[in-house]
Amino acid sequence: MTVQGLPMAVPAEGLPARVRIHEVGARDGLQNEKATVPTAVKAEFVRRLADAGLTTIEATSFVHPKWVPQLADAEELFPLVSGLPVALPVLVPNQRGLDRALALGARRVAVFASATESFAKANLNRTLDESLAVFAPVVRRAKDEGVHVRGYVSMCFGDPWEGPVPAHQVVRVCRALRDMGCDELSLGDTIGVATPGQVRALLSLLAEEGVPADVLGVHFHDTYGQALANTYAALEHGVTTVDASAGGLGGCPYAKSATGNLATEDLVWMLSGLGIDTGIDLGRLVATSAWMAERLGRPSPSRTVRALGKTTQPHKDQ
Structure with a gap:
């Protein structure tokens, strides 16, 4: 497979010179697969992503296998990739998850909060405030261990049960996570309903409330084809960390x-x-x-993958 070319570079004023892509395909992408991907394939996927130049690759999640069986091999996978010269964040839902991650030498972890009561109930089986209370000691201990902590905030723009999410509600959760000690926050458009105006409004309010763009990342789903437009709006506000998934893999097992x-x-x-x-x-x-x-036995949904290289068919032995 060869790349036929790259776009002509025409810089736009007011945008950052460099963006760090926080690659989530190996975790957020594969957790939503119906079939479990073999551990060796996951490890090779991470290695190839690192070889392509990605410097932050979310490797896996230390959640209970009952909830995300596709990532039940976290203890087996992480040692296979931990020697790579890249940052390898892992998701930790609670103290037990943090213990498992620290035992394997993880130096970057993430907690997963919600901006809405409904998703907190669906994802964590707790109220929003109860879930934040669970995360507080996890973040505190991680920081005591010198570990970098990312705080995910899901449903920042819309919720399948509650509809549009007020920006001040998102700001409250973001400030709580920052007060706990989270080093960075990722704003998630979990069901992909955001538009650029919403993105600008939320980022402006966060800045007014003391949460600057340099501690934020954005995590857009492409349900309505708005992910790139929303990313551009975030870049205009000074955000320089963007979450993305190789090949467009992923969804959310708790938001159908x-x-x-x-x-x-x-x-x-x-x-x-x-x-x-x-x-x-x-x-x-x-x-x-x-x-x-x-x-995985299917074509990549990425438009760029399709445009730049012929997507091959599944192996006959699969």
Whole structure:
């Protein structure tokens, strides 16, 4: 597979010179697969992503296997990739999850909060405040151990049960996570309903309330085709961390209306055209996503993967 070309770079004023892509395909992408991906394939996926130039690759989740059986091999997987020269965040839902991660030498962890009561109940079986109370000692202990902590905030723009989410509700959760000690926050459009105006309004309110753009990442799903437009709006506000999933893998097992994440290749294509540095080799990334699509037995949903390389068919032995 060869890349036919890259977009002509035409920089736009007011945008960052460099963006760090927080790759979530190996965790957020694969957790939503119906079939369990073999551990060796996951490890190779992470290695290939690192070889393509991604510097932050979310490796797995230390949740109870009952809830996310696709990631039940966290203890087996993490040692296979921990020697890579990249940041390897892992999701930890509680103290037990943190214990498991620390025992394997994890130095970057993430907790997963909600901006709405309904999703907190569906995802964590707790009220919003109860879930925050659970995270507080987890974050505190992680920081005591010198570990970097990311706080995910889901349903920042819309909730399948509650509808549009007021910005002040999101700000309250973000400030609570910052007060706990989270180093960075990721704003999630879990069901992909956000539009650029909403993104600008939320980022403006967060800045007014003391949560600056340099501690924020954005995590857009592409349900209505708005992920890149929303990302551009975030870049205009100074956000320099963008979550994306190689090949557009993923959704959310607790929000059935959630579709795939923003494809990393589509994001890199746009950023390259804006003259924004990512450090990523798009050809290698496209090849990696096509390789994973073979293992999953279906074409990659990424438009850029399809445009730059013929997506191959599944192996006959699968």
